[in-house]
Amino acid sequence: MTATVTLPIRPKPERTLFDVAVEQFNIAADVIGLDDDLRRILSECKRELIVHFPVEMDDGSVQVFTGYRVHHNLAAGPGKGGIRYHPDVTLDEVKALAMWMTWKCAVVGLPYGGAKGGVKVDPKQLSQNELQNLTRRYTTEISALIGPYSDIPAPDVNTNPQIMAWIMDTYSMHHGGVAVPAVVTGKPIQLGGSEGRNEATGRGVVFAIEEAAKVMGLDLTSATAVVQGFGNAGSTVARLLTELGCRVVGVSDSHGGIWNSRGLDIAAVLEHKRRTGSVINFPDAEAVSNEELLELPCDILVPAALENQITEENASRIKARLIAEAANGPTTPEADQILYDRGVVLLPDIYANAGGVTVSYFEWVQSLQHFYWTEQEVNDRLKAIMTRSFRAIHAMAERYHVHMRTAALALAIQRVAEITRLRGIYP
Ligand code: GLU
Secondary structure, X not given: OOOOOOOOOOOOOXXXXXXXXXXXXXXXXXXXXXXXXXXXXXXXXXXXXXXXXXXXXXXXXXXXXXXXXXXXXXXXXXXXXXXXXXXXXXXXHHHHHHHHHHHHHHHOOOOOEEEEEEEEOOHHHOOHHHHHHHHHHHHHHOOOOOEOOOEEEEEOOOOOHHHHHHHHHHHHHXXXXXXXXXXXXXXXXHHOOOOOHHHHHHHHHHHHHHHHHHHHOOOHXXXXXXXXXXXXXXXXXXXXXXXXXXXXXXXXXOOEEEEOOOOOOHHHHHHHHHHHOOOOOOOOOEEEOHHHHHOOOOOEEEEOOOOOOEOOOOHHHOOOOEXXXXXOOOEOHHHHHHHHHOOOEEEOHHHHOOHHHHHHHHHHHHHHHOOOOOHHHHHHHHHHHHHHHHHHHHHHHXXXXXXXXXXXXXXXXXXXXHHHHHHOOOO
16 A cells, blocks of 8 residues: 655745856847757856855954855956955855856956855954954965966955955965965055056946947936945946936945935035945935835936845836946846836846956956056046947847847857857867
8 A cells, every 4th residue: 555645845945146147147048049068068167165264353262254266167268256255145146146257257358257256254343453364364265266367356345455455465475475466456556456446347337327328318417326335336336427417316335225306415425424334314315225225216226236136026116217237136037027128228237347357357467467557548448348348238139139138148158158169178
């Protein structure tokens, strides 16, 4: 007699960020008819390093931290991608971000593969000394991977030029002490950093917005904008949009948002944040939550914070005509489709925020040659790349009748697939 087996009802597994990255990849791979072999290769990360390491804290205690460095694909060149310090960092998130770096570098034509790193930590809880100890030990732990011709880190969420300086110094000390500036980008200028790198992500986003505005017939001198996130990228976008004559009516940071329909004085908001540590409680503005901020009436919305902000839940309530993703991964695939169906133009992360890694590439080239460019040269070259890439992505979107994310991914995947095909499979 057979026993009756009651099958447990399994909860639907939650979709992770890497699942989202693979889903986006498959949508674009279908559009270009990518073959199954290349699909299998490109939908995995090549290497995933997890490290657990002790750091001595100021009070003499020892804490153990977890860090990651992932290489998604190195077909086009050394791995490139930032390092983020955030309490919610996971291996899955870093894998998604590494895959997006592969596509980002390819879509703007940089000779790099995709990499990303992260440490699970809230750096705001650490002293400068603890931050330095953590950074130096993490650099040591991932030293099997990084190098000027193998994998070149850069800043990302909560990391900055000082942290890049410690990475550069630690790597250099492991290699005889002579400075190896090309091992990392986003360094202070005095150590071989590039003019314009600090602002590059935000400046690139604004170049992308200018290109999109031209084809949409959107006049930036009378447009309104909302920026979610007021870190390096978000604050630079807000400032540069204001310089173009745009009215920035809302901004936010992790503490909350502020709104003034007549436009915010961005220089004053920057000063307020410098003084108080946040944009909230800025006089002459109303308080809004980060969720409400996304739905404010405006022409241009710039998500410049973290992943998963625009979803199927809120996409239909977004009022902006143009969305430029300064953050990585702020929009889910369902939201992409809803926005596209509503005629909202979305400049995807892998293109819109590629200004950062583009100027990182300029910095790497300068560091390797010890031959430095002016800020004007950097900005002009960045503009040329952002403009050229917009046209290529836009043409792809028109040709295949797809939204800009799928178009950008299709272009990037095509390029990486072609390099992979030409190189062949070893052995
Ligand atoms: N972290 C930035 C990004 O997500 C910059 C990476 C780089 O410059 O290598 O694109």
